Amino acid sequence: MVHQLLPIAAVDFNTLPQQLVLGIGIGAVYALVALGYTMVYGVLKLINFAHAEVFMLGAYTALFTAWYLGFSPQSLQALERESSWLNLLIMLLASMVICAIIGVIIERFAYRPMRSQPRIAILITAIGVSLLLQYGGALFLPVSPPPSIDERVNPYRGAYTITLSRPSDRLLGQKEELERQYQESNVAFEKQLEKEKSRFDLSPQGIALRNAKQEAERALRKVTDEIAASGRELKLPRGQMIMLGATLILMLILRHLVLYTRTGRAMRAASHDFDTASLMGISVDKIVTVTFIIGSALAGAGAMMQATFIGTPLTTFYGVSLGVKAFVAAVLGGIGNIPGAVLGAMVLAIAETLVVWADGSKWKDAIAFVILIAVLLFKPGGLLGSSKVEKV
């Protein structure tokens, strides 16, 4: 056994596959948000700080849609019927559409007038929009107490269980035997208890029976623990499976859009060289709008899934920490590079869960930046990006 050789106290290799499954689920959301950052950066060379707030507004849209569909706090007491997959789909589409609209509005009124200005000025505008949505949103959106989407809106709760390795038959037989013994001693003790005056004042015979019962219970618990340690199960939460599936479908659609359509080709051209693309007859304004629509809609999808399947309470700062991490993921993979964003998101999410698994949960937020700095020092363009050497 490896973990007996290494003096790493809290590492339990039996739980590793489970942690990896959770990590990939988190990575799916990171990836959806990171795509928005990377696409906007690719075309406009702008760190869109307001993207995290688009994500936050997407989560609120999902919340309001859920309320509208009859899952609001007021109606929930009387609620008997089960939700259906249709509700989830409506929430997803609502979030994506509203986020796309918000993204386009932000681009049209805050970024487009600034496009000819130095990039730092646009960046400050982006920070301004981000702050405005955080604090302005708090004036109108419900924030205290932080609302969260009721889990009953999701009809697919629970988890699939996959048994990786079964405990030995000997242990299982032992457990059966001990269970029988425990039941017998328990029945005997209960019978004796009826004759006794009280539970706390036992005759010598009663004490003997009680001790026998406790002995049997202890032995049973020991075997149960042994079984738990030797058997490996993988719990696949059904919500997370849906998340992964939906992310995969969205990625395939995105891939098709970017690689095999005229708009996608124009987008790649604008990303490669903005000025030349406009000279070649590409309407760059239209392309930027399309980029914002796609990026924001993906963020909306991620927000809806995070808010519904993971179910954390919403505030107007909901997107901040996730936004920073998604952006780090985009840079890690090579910013402007679409497969890179997904790869970076997965690396980051898995690294985070591994840190938590190795009992370093308080370093969870730092690991993202440590990996980022380490990668950038050796590969300044990111994992899949190419760093161009400036030629004169």
Added chain:
Amino acid sequence: MNWGVRAVSIVAAVGFCFLIQTVSLGFGADIQRLIALAGLYVTLAVSLNLINGITGQFSIGHAAFYMIGAYTTGYLSIQFLKNSGMPGPVWLLLMMLAGAIMASLAGLVVGLPSLRLKGDYLAIVTLGFGEIVRIIVVNSPFDVSFFGVFKFFTFPNLGGAYALDKIPAIRELWLIWLLAVVCIAVCRNLLKTAHGLAFLSVREDEVASLAMGVNVTRIKVTAFMIGSAFAGAAGALLAHYETSILPSTFAMDVSFIILTMVVLGGTGSITGSALAAITLFALPEVLRRNKEPVTGGTFLAIVIGVIAAVVLIRWFQNEYHGSKNKKTAGYFASVAASAIVAFGLTFALNAIPALHDKAFEGSKLRMVIFAGSLIIVMLIRPEGVFAHHEFSWTWLKKVLRIKPKSEALAT
């Protein structure tokens, strides 16, 4: 400039600091604290301006250096001040030096990757560095070890996520403002020397300045070290003024606010950074004191008025081709017109019951106004209020229509 002017400037600067101290003694403790913090923000903004505006290295993690200075000196003061028996101000000067040294070492660590990274990548590394520093402090104390096997040392307890408190209070307002003045003087004088031109050349074109024999690496690292040293010294002053410091005081948005001060004042302009620091620091504080509720109608009317003003001013800027004076008149006219519209709308909209009954607390609006003014300034003057201009006596004389004695003085 001769020695006489120099001596007068130094005396005037020190006198100015003591004047601030004397004036602020007349106010209550909370106003004094605001004056002190404003001085610290001036230092922070001007020192970030050296990295960001003058050398052109995009750093958005300035709060990390501020934090390193504050925590280092706070810890040292708790440990050693009682035993040293030194008078407060002397100890504070020593601590400022210690904070500056620690922060500039950190600046060296951050400056080194900047040799390979450019623009946004460097920005992200500085952002990440800031977060790492904050998380290290939040997690303290902890053992530094190799997977729990070899224990090297224990990182000292810096209060964790709670405050590092009971720092001995040494409140010297004049020292805070003196640091700001010194920071401004160092940056200004640097720009007047050949070294300063090297800093500017790195900002304008790295490759060209390399070809001209400028040691780009050294310039970048020097800029990082000087800038972070001032931030560290400011941190030392903060720790001893507040006596209790929190990791959340130095979170990412503080870095963003300092960056905003630099950009809003005009990237590269020391005057702009200093004035923007004071204005942007004062704006939310003034709004925080405003407890009066604002009705929904008034709020909406003001929003509409501001949008109208921005649209009109942008129209005059981009579409209107008149003389300069006519343009300026156009700006004033558009502001006046939108003010009148907003005023009229206030009455009209407040007549609607739904808008009249919805009230916002003035203090809750402060960050909204802050963010809104940020966007507005960027939309109508993206190069910052002062652009690349500096305050100078020549400029003042020009404004006051005093003829300069010799043409050589004109900059």
